[in-house]
Amino acid sequence: MKPSAFEYLAPESCDEALAALAEHGDDAAVLAGGQSLIPMMNLRIAAPPVVIDIMRIGELRTIDRGEDWIEIGAGIRMAQAERESGVPLIERALQHVGHSAIRNAGTVCGSIAHADPAAELPAVLLALDGEVVLRSARGRRTVAADEFFNSYFTTAREPDELVVAVRIPATRRRVAFLEVTPRLGGSTGEFATVAVAAAAGRDDAGHLTSVSLAFAGVAERAIRAREAEAILVGAEPTRDAIADAAERAAGETDPPADVHAGPEYRRRLVRALTRRALEELASP
């Protein structure tokens, strides 16, 4: 047995889980699909004294579709979201997350709460102007994705809070998701060296009305390229405008170096992936 010993709690209601989090706080780790937490526990990077398994909580296993929002509950596994979320950018991005066996277990909200800066879903939530719904024994709040992600594996979640859902605006925009990984040229399996999640609306004249360009793998958290987006809003997505925006996106990112790639190569990937994503959004 590789993980260190822990006390296992398997609440069957949200209130029970929140009471356990209020009691144990920082000593507790929340277990959903376990595809990030359990490898860390196997390696003993994480050794939480208490593990709270939230997968027996029926009320978290829902996808709610409101008029303005789609809410994906913390019990929804990635494979199910891939089939049923009805959010095209999530469906596109999930094809790049782990392998199918990982997506059969791992959850959408788990990846958001884990906040790996090279993971796909935080960039997706950011591109879609999504929100994270948090509950604690003290109450409920929603936090915009941009406010939720702080740095490497750290978020605005307080120790007694549970990520109960992510909320995604139901606005219809065209989307693109492109990724380069160390193996397999961007197909399934690995975290992003660089990934771009893009969304854009068009008006009747063909001008871009809103543009989101979000990236994984280029900073200590998922980030938006706001200057590049600003170049494009209200503009016709011409070849020159796209090239300008791609250049700006590369200029406004300051990527880290690691074993897979240095900053200069990552910036080249930002430039190339941004251009390709925008071309896809601009295609008839």
Add this chain to the structure above:
Amino acid sequence: MTAISLTVNGAAHELDVPPRMLLSDLLRDELGLTGTKIGCAMGACGACTVLVDDEPVRSCLMFAVQAHRRSVRTVEDLASPDGDLHPLQTALREHHGLQCGYCTPGMLMTITPLLESGQPLEPDAVREAIAGNLCRCTGYETIVDAVVEASRR
């Protein structure tokens, strides 16, 4: 210790397990089902893949307590009780789709649900399906050949 009940290869089990016991350790050490192999224990190699409620998952990335009230299927369930191999096992043998055999149980349990869907599989679909299962012996081509043929039988 935590009390769990689960079904493994059709047989019901009631067990007391320490929460930190991984499903892979339960299968191998408690139930003696050593067909399931443990490679990396961090989800990268796919050797420990088993079916939980008919879907492939990494048994090294699941605590045994998470399998409570669920149904697990391992490589031991593929061949018939009288020893007749599953068509996929036969195809792997005929195509030399294994050498050391360490990755084979994970390969088999990853591919089995695809085969049981009854659709003929194209080589690219097989490559995509086994992208999360590492094999250091075969170079994969013989595995792909075997799966494609098994899907057409």
